Amino acid sequence: MAYRFRLETVLRVRRIQEERARAELLAARTAEHAATTEHDRRGAVLDAARAAGLPDGSRLQWTAARDHHERLASAVEAARAAEVAAADLTSRSLAHWESAAADLKGLERLDERHRAEWRAEQERTEQKRLDEGAAARARDRRRTTDDGGRP
Structure with a gap:
């Protein structure tokens, strides 16, 4: 059975929002630089x-230069x-990105925790299967030796 995070769709949306x-x-920082x-x-x-x-020429030239x-x-x-x-937009964009990144990080941590729990359960299941197999082989060996060595 493959691992599937129940909130995978939400995680995908959060990744898109963060991107x-x-x-x-980036656009706001570029605009601010420009x-x-x-x-x-x-x-x-x-x-x-x-x-x-200002020019020393006629009054008209002086007025035009002043204008x-x-x-x-x-x-x-x-x-x-x-x-x-532009600086204000950059500041607001930074706050928005930080919020989106925090939301994404929270879901990623939740996914990691669930994935670790799933792996632990898979390992427990596998170990139980191996233990049951070993116990069955031991039982078979005991029966074989109890029956006088005949299978």
Whole structure:
């Protein structure tokens, strides 16, 4: 008789849930890294624009450059907000994965315990069978010797 865990279907579902949660965590970490990279890139562009300063030319050029700096600053703020949102998503994804992994681990431990109990029962059954066989052979030998050595 082969071992079969009664909750095998639930265990399979938990494995799928854990794998999906792990994939979501990976995607969230990737998105967080991309958001951080974009924030850093936009910050560097703004820093370079500020370092270049405002033009000394006409008022129109000066106003256009100042507006450009303001747009760059807004882009940096938006990138920072995206970075914070991505970090929050990563945090929630991590908590979800940890929960799914704990659920899976609990069922796996239960399966291991049941499997060990099943093996022990199989070994007891096999030992009982061997003991009964040995006892029957011993009985047969006693009968043979009691009958005067004839089978």
